[in-house]
Amino acid sequence: IAKDSYLSVGPSHPESMQLIDLTGSKMKVIQTAPVDPEPHYAQIIKADKIKTIEVLPKDEKRPNSVWKQEDARIERKGNEVHVYGIAMRSKFIFDGKAERKDVVTVKQGDKVIFHLTNIDLDEDITHGFAVNAYNQNMEIQPGETKTMEFVADKAGTYPIYCTNFCSALHQEMSGYLLVEPK
Ligand SMILES: [Cu+2]
Known part of the structure; x- marks a missing residue:
């Protein structure tokens, strides 16, 4: 996988796949193509005309956003569990005051609503x-707040992962959803 072979057009830099021939004494790129392209609609424009957003603005008034680790929290409203959490290199913080900050515990049948803010205000830290x-599964761009909701109808211990390569410690970026049986 390669980064930045193509012009960046937003906070997340483009990734491409490269087919490399390793048989000789020098590696040779045989083919390069964008990952999962969806060319429904394409337009050619001069590169110097493109001014992209690199990081979304830090909007402290945005509903459901959390910018400080200690403000991350889990709130129950009836059978809804709202998680106001943070995604950052290289961890998730769902409850800033808990001993295990990366664990959410709910009851089977609860509706779980994650509001997550990516507080890494650097280019390409998606x-x-x-x-x-x-x-x-969802992607959160630098500076963005996104919501995911589902009904936790299966009891058990379920891992949570970051699914976008964000730094050298990306694979450490995980947590748990614990669903207690009814
Ligand atoms: Cu990550």
Whole structure:
């Protein structure tokens, strides 16, 4: 996988796949192509005309955003559990005051609503957030707040992962959803 072979057009820099021939004494790139392109609509424009957003503005008044680790929290409203959390290199913080900040505990049948803010205000530090057991996955751009919701109808211990390569410690970026049986 390669970064920045193509012009950047937003906070997340483009990734491409490269097919490399390793048989000789020098590596040779045989083919380069963007990852998962969806060319429904394309337009050619001079590169110097493109001024992209590199990081979304830090908007402290944005509803559901959390910018300080100690403000990350989990709130129950009836059978809804709202998680006001943070994604940052290289961890998730769901409850800034808990001993295990990366764990969310709910009851089977609860609706779980994650509001996550990526507080890394640097170019290309895009985080992923996936709860694979519930078929949920999203991407959060630097400075962005995004919401994911689902009903936790299966009891068990489910890992949460960052699914976008964000730094050398990307694979450490994980957490747990604990769903207590009814
Ligand atoms: Cu990440």
